Amino acid sequence: MTDKPNRSHGRVAVRPTLVPRPLGQADEVAGVWTARVLTIFPGMFPGPLGESLTGTALKNGLWNLQPVDIRRYARDKHRSVDDTPAGGGPGMVMKPDVVATAIDDVMQAAPEDRGAWPLIYLSPRGKPFDQAMAERFANAQGITMLCGRFEGVDERVLESRRVVEVSLGDFVMTGGEIAAMALIDATVRLIPRVLGNADSAVEESFSEGLLEAPQYTKPQLWEGRAIPEVLLSGHHARIAEWRAEQSERLTKERRPDLWRAHLAKAGAADPVEDQERSDAHTIAAKGENKD
Ligand SMILES: C[S@@+](CC[C@H](N)C(=O)[O-])C[C@H]1O[C@@H](n2cnc3c(N)ncnc32)[C@H](O)[C@@H]1O
Numbered sequence: 001m002t003d004k005p006n007r008s009h010g011r012v013a014v015r016p017t018l019v020p021r022p023l024g025q026a027d028e029v030a031g032v033w034t035a036r037v038l039t040i041f042p043g044m045f046p047g048p049l050g051e052s053l054t055g056t057a058l059k060n061g062l063w064n065l066q067p068v069d070i071r072r073y074a075r076d077k078h079r080s081v082d083d084t085p086a087g088g089g090p091g092m093v094m095k096p097d098v099v100a101t102a103i104d105d106v107m108q109a110a111p112e113d114r115g116a117w118p119l120i121y122l123s124p125r126g127k128p129f130d131q132a133m134a135e136r137f138a139n140a141q142g143i144t145m146l147c148g149r150f151e152g153v154d155e156r157v158l159e160s161r162r163v164v165e166v167s168l169g170d171f172v173m174t175g176g177e178i179a180a181m182a183l184i185d186a187t188v189r190l191i192p193r194v195l196g197n198a199d200s201a202v203e204e205s206f207s208e209g210l211l212e213a214p215q216y217t218k219p220q221l222w223e224g225r226a227i228p229e230v231l232l233s234g235h236h237a238r239i240a241e242w243r244a245e246q247s248e249r250l251t252k253e254r255r256p257d258l259w260r261a262h263l264a265k266a267g268a269a270d271p272v273e274d275q276e277r278s279d280a281h282t283i284a285a286k287g288e289n290k291d
């Protein structure tokens with residue numbers, strides 16, 4: 001978010017708003033990170049994003065939110081955005097002509113470079129969203145998100161408009177809006193000044209590829225459970241060491257995938273795999289000795 005050119009998208013910034021309005025009427029704060037959300041339920045926004053830190057930051061003009069109603073781009077009198085699936089099957093599919101017109105309109109003012117302004121479709125088929133992706137998105141100038149409904153979107157739009165699919169996880173929701181909100185929340189909190197204490201984002205889970213160490217607060221003794229003594233010692237180096245150990249322990253126990261990735265990044269061998277290799281070697285050697 002630093003050293004970015006100021007961009008106005010052709011609009012003069014007057015005041016930020018929490019009230020979703022059609023594109024072209026909404027006021028934007030120039031030069032701040034902007035989320036444009038293509039949805040058939042614009043009234044769902046800002047929803048939870050209008051509360052707490054993200055809501056305050058939105059009111060203070062630290063980021064922009066523009067929900068855009070896809071139905072505005074429908075051509076028939078019923079404002080249809082979906083039709084029956086080719087080849088048969090249950091449900092409906094979002095129409096390529098309507099969705100493409102909506103995408104083209106909202107992407108008009110965005111930079112050509114998709115790294116500077118990603119265009120994504122929230123989809124269970126997509127690349128799983130993670131902290132690294134949130135960091136990339138936060139470093140862009142903004143993002144356009146397409147929220148699917150029904151059985152999803154006609155494949156040809158995704159191909160022709162070079163839309164990148166991003167998933168919130170291996171489960172299926174009724175629409176992309178909640179996924180878009182989760183993604184915006186995780187991204188917006190990385191924007192400078194959105195979090196009160198910038199360090200809190202640095203020390204969190206995933207920021208170093210590891211899960212965060214356990215957290216405690218007063219009272220010192222609660223239901224017979226004490227806060228680990230080291231945290232009350234005031235000894236910063238020992239506290240940091242304890243947190244690092246806990247962070248490693250939790251990651252190893254709960255997310256061996258993250259632990260392996262962490263070790264690979266650090267160029268270290270994986271002790272678990274090493275042990276497995278060594279066990280396999282011992283078993284094989286014993287087998288050989290039998291003969
Ligand atoms: C009912 S789902 C469609 C699921 C689709 N037929 C499939 O099997 O992949 C409707 C919409 O919800 C959104 N959605 C559902 N699950 C999601 C997930 N795990 N991550 C992101 N978006 C999701 C997508 O935008 C999708 O188009």
